[in-house]
Amino acid sequence: MKDDVENREDRVANLKGLGCSRKRVEDARFTQGKGNYVDDIKLDGMIFGDFVRSPYAHARIKSIDASAALEVPGVLAVLTAKDLEPLGLHWMPTLAGDKQMVLADGKVLFQGQEVAFVVAEDRYAAADGIELVEVDYEELPVIVDPFEALKSDVVLREDLVAEDGSLPDGAHGPRKHANHIFTWEAGDKDPTEEVIANAEVVAEESMYYHRTHPCPLETCGCVASMDKVNGKLTLWGTFQAPHAIRTVVSLISGIEEHNIRVISPDIGGGFGNKVGAYPGYVCSVVASIVTGKPVKWIEDRMDNLMTTAFARDYWMTGKISATKEGKITGLHCHVTADHGGFDACADPTKFPAGFMNICTGSYDIPTAYLAVDGVYTNKAPGGVSYRCSFRVTEAVYFIERMIEVLAIELNMDAAELRRVNFIRKEQFPYTAALGWEYDSGDYHTAWEKALKAVDYEGLRAEQAQRIADFKAGKTRSLMGIGLSFFTEIVGAGPVKNCDILGLGMFDSCEIRIHPTGSAIARLGTISQGQGHATTFAQILASEIGLPADSITIEEGDTDTAPYGLGTYGSRSTPVAGAATAMAGRKIRAKAQMIAAYLLEVHDNDVEFDVDRFVVKGAPERFKTMKEIAFAAYNQAIPGIEPGLEAVSYYDPPNMTYPFGAYVCVMDIDVDTGVTDIRRFYALDDCGTRINPMIIEGQVHGGLTEALAVAMGQEIAYDDMGNVKTGTLMDFFLPTAWEVPNYETDYTVTPSPHHPIGAKGVGESPHVGGVPAFSNAVHDAFRAFGLRHTNMPHDHWRIWRTAHELGLHA
Template sequence: GGFGNKVGAYPGYICAAVASIVTGQPVKWVEDRMENLSTTAFARDYHMTTEIAATKEGRVTGLRVHILADHGAFDACADPSKWPAGFSNIVTGSYDFPVAHLSVDGVYTNKAPGGVAYRCSFRVTEVAYAIERAMDIMAQKLGMDPVDFRIKNFIRREQFPYQSALGWEYDSGDYHAAMEKALAATDYRRLREEQKARQEAFRRGETRELMGIGVSFFTEIVGAGPSKNCDILGIAMFDSAEIRIHPTGRAIARMGSKSQGQGHETTWAQIIATEIGIPADDIVIEEGNTDTAPYGLGTYGSRSTPVAGAAIAMAARKNKAKAQMIAAYMLEVHEDDLEFDVDRFRVKGNPEAHKTMGQIAWAAYNRVPPGMEPGLEAVSYYDPPNMTYPFGAYVCVMDIDVDTGTHKVRRFYALDDCGTRINPMIIE
C-alpha cells in the first residue's frame, strides 16, 4: 500500500511541480538520505500503558489504555479520521471486553514531523502490539497458556456483527477457526512440550539454548472510509468510478485511486469482466490523471479494493441494469424474464434466445427502447457504510543461545483472513 513517507505531500514535491509548470521544463527533486529523514515524517514513537482486568478463571472484564503520542514538530500527515489519534480505538483487538477506556495525549517535540503510517494504517499496528503484549503478560500472571487465554476471550462467531466497547462495529469474523488452523499448522501443543523439555535440560546444565514460542492475533480496521467518521481535513473519504462501454463492446474505466504497483489495473478489469462479461483484455483502465479521473482519496490504508473496488463494481452493475432493459427490448420480453449468463442475457427457459454484451453495446447507441437515453455508461460514488476488519494469527518459533544472544527463527507461520480474494495471484 501507500504506507510511510509515500502518503504525505511535502514542500519539495509541491515546489518541483510548480516550478515545472511555471518554467515549462522538467524539474527533478533530489535529496540525500539525511535530508529525507529530517524533512519527511516518522511514526511509531508511542508510549503506551495498558491495564487489563480479569477474573481468576481468565475471563477479561475491562481494559484501560493510555497513549502518549509523539507527533514531532507538527502534524505533517492528514490522518483519515476525525480523531488525531487515528484508529487507536481498535485497541480492544479480537477480544470481548465488556468495558474499555482509551485516552491519547499528543505532544509536540523538536524532531521531524510525525503522524504517518508504516506497515499498517494509522495507529492500528501500535495498538495491536499493545493489546497482544498485555494479553501475554496477563496470561503469565494467571498461569495460563497464552493461546488458551486468548481463545477464552475471543469474540465468538455468533456475536458478529459485534459492537466493540470503544464503538466500532466488526462486520464478521471467525477468530477461533483462524487460531485453531494456525495451531494445527505449527503443531503448537507439541512445540510447548518440546519447549518444556528444553527448559528442564537447561536447568540440568545439559544445554545453553532455550526455545521461544510467540503467538499473536490481530484484528485490523482498514478500508477508510465512511464519511460519517472518516475524513481528511473535512474532505470525505469515499471513492468513485466511471465506466463507459463503447459501441464495439470494449470499455474504458476511469478511477479515482492510483496503483503504486499493487496490480489495481488487473483487479479493476477483473471486477468489470465478472460483473458484465466484457473480456478483461477489452477493458482499458485509466487512473492517475486528475484532469479526467473521478473523485478519489488515494491509495493507502488498505482502502483501494474495499472502497474504489466497490465503486467500480457498482458502476458496472448500473451499466448491467441498463443493458438488461435494452436486451429485453431487443428480445421482446419483459426484463424480469431475462437472466445473466457470463457475457449475455438469455430468456429464462429458452437459453437459445439471448443477446451478448457486444450486441447490447451496439444497440445502446443505435437501437434503444423509446424514451431511453442512448449510450451505456455509468458513474458510481461509493461511501462505504463501515470499515473492514481483516484478522489473523501468527506463530513464531525461535532458538536462543543464552550466552551469546545468538538467535535463529526456526519457523514463522502467518494466517491472514483478508476477506474475498478477487485475484489470489496478486495477493500471494
C-alpha cells in the same frame, strides 16, 4: 460476433474474474524496467531543486547568505522563507490540522529540516550550490523525549503560544503545555478504572513502539510544470492521494482547481510515506511559477529516512483486568505520542490518534478507556500509517502484548487465554467498548485452524524439552512461539465520520464500455504496487461479464479519473473496489434493458448469466455482453440513451474488519542475540478473495515489513537530535537473505456490507506480523522471567535481555 466459448465453466474461467489467480498485468513493464516513475519524467527545459537542510535539531536561524551559492555556474535561484512569505507559502497546513514550515521561518525544529531551496540547471549544480549557502544558526536546547517535552520550559512552537503566554486550543481541543498538541479520549474512564480497581487479576505494562519509517524503494519526489500561457499547473508526483493533493495545492496556492492537473505515475511503493504534502512539492511549484520552467525535486535516501513521514513513536501504558479464570473485564490504555516538530499525521480529521481505539483487539472486553496525548519534540514530523490503517499496528501490538502479559499474570497458556476472550461468531456485528462496530468475524475457527496447522501442542512440548536441555547445559539456544491474533479496521471510511481536510473519504469508479466489448475503468485510488490494474479488472469482469483481459484500469490522473481520496489504510478494495462493483451493476442494469429489447422480451424476463443475459427458461436465447455493448452504440433503442457508461461514488456504510491468526517459531542464540525464524504461519481472513496470488504476495510483503520493524528497523536519535540511522547500512531493510519462508492460509468470512464481501488485505500481515515476531522473542524468555522488552529485537537488545535474566552467568 459469436462467442466461441460455450461451456459455462469455460465462460467463467474466460472472464478471469473474482477468485482467479490472474497474473499481474503491471508486471510486464515492471520486470522489464519499463515502468514510468516520477524520476523518469524528463521535460524540455526542466530544472532541478534541492534543499539546504538543517544540521541541528533545534536552532534559531540568524541569517542566510546565498550569495556564494548563486555564483555557482548553473545555480538559478535560492528560495528561503522570506521569498515564500509574500505568497503566504512559507507555512502550509498539515493533514492533522496543524501547520508546518515549508522553509525554516526563523528557526528549525528537527535535523534535516528544509531551510532553503536551491534551484539549478542540473542536480550537480544544485548540490554544489547547497554546499555554499551559508546559514548562521544559534543552537537551542534539544528535546527528543516527549515526557521531558511536557515538563520543559523550552518552547518548541512559539507560533502556538499567545502573546500573553496563554495556550490557544489546538485543532483537537485544549492543550496542557506549550509542547502539548492534544488529548484524545475514547471509552469510559471512571467505569474502567473502577472495574480494574476491583478486579481479581490485573496486569500492567508499559511499552515503547519505536519510531521507524516506511522506506519505499522509490523516495518521494515531484515535477511541477507551470504553463504561463494557459495558466495551467501540471504536477507529477509520488502521491498516494492525487486528488487530495490537487485540492490542497489549490487551497494554498490560490490557483483554481480546474487549472491544476495532478498525475501520479507508477509509484515504487508508498506504505504511507507518500500520503502527506511535503515542502518539496510546494517549493517545486513556486520555483516553476517563478522561473516558468518545469522543476524536478527528488529526495535521496537520507532525505527520505530523515525528513519525510516517520511512523509509530508511541509510548503505551496499559492495564488489563480479568477474572481468575481468565475472562477479561477491563482495559485501560494511555499513549504519549511523539509527533516531532509539527503534527503532520495522516489521519482522518476527527481521529488525531487514528483508529488507536481499535485497541480492544479481537476480544470481547466489556469496559475500556483510551487516552492519547500528542507531544511536540525536536524530531521530524509524520506519524503516518506505515503499511497499516491509521495507528492500527500500534493498537494491535498493544493488545497482543497485553494479552501475553496477562497470560503470564494468570499463569495461563496464551493461546487458551485468547480462545476464552475472542468475540464469538454470533456476536457480530459487534460493538466494541471503544465504539467501533465490527462487521463480521469467525475468530475461533481461524484460531483452531492455525493452531492445528502448526501443531501447537507439539511445539509447546518441543519448547519444554528445549528449556530442560538449556537448563541442563546441553544447548545455548532457546525457542519462542509467537502468537498473534489481529483484527484490522480498514476502508476509511464513512463520510459521516471520516474526512481529511474536510474531504469525505468516499471513493469512486467510472466505467466506459467500448463498442467492441472492451472497457476502461478509472478510479480515485492509485496503485503503488498493489496490482490494482489486475484486481479491479477482475471485480468488473465478474460484475459485467467482459473478460478482465479486455478491461483497462487507469488511476492517478486527476484530469481523467473521478475524485477519490487515494490509496492507503487498505481502503482501495473496501471503498474503490465497492465503487467499481456498484458502477459495474449500473452497466449491467442498462445492459439488461438493451438485452431485453434485442431479445424482444420484457426487462424482467432476462437474467444475467456469467457473460450474457439469457431469457428466463430459454437458455438458448441470449445476448452476450459483447453483443450488448455493440448494440448500445449502433441501435436506436426507444427510451434508452446510446452508449454504455457508468460512474459510482461509494460512501461505505461501515469500515471492514479483516482478521487473522499468525504463529512464528523462532530459535534464539542466547550468547549472541542472533535469531533464526524457522517457521512462520499466516492465516488471513480478508473476506471475499479477489486474486489469491496477489493476496499471497501482499501477505509476504507485509510480513517482511513486520519482520523489519520487529527485529531491527528504527529511526533512532541521539540526545542532540541527530538521526543515527539515516542510511540503509543502519536502517534495516530486509533482503531475501533475512526473510524466512512464509506459509500462508485463509478462511473466508465476507463483509456483510461490502458489495462483493471483500475487506482488504494489504496491511493485515504487517499489523498481525509485528506482534507475532515480537511475541516469539518474549515467549522464548518467558520461562526465565521476562515480561516485556521493547522492540526492535536486534542482536544486542536480545543479548541484553538474556544478560539481565542472568543467562550468561
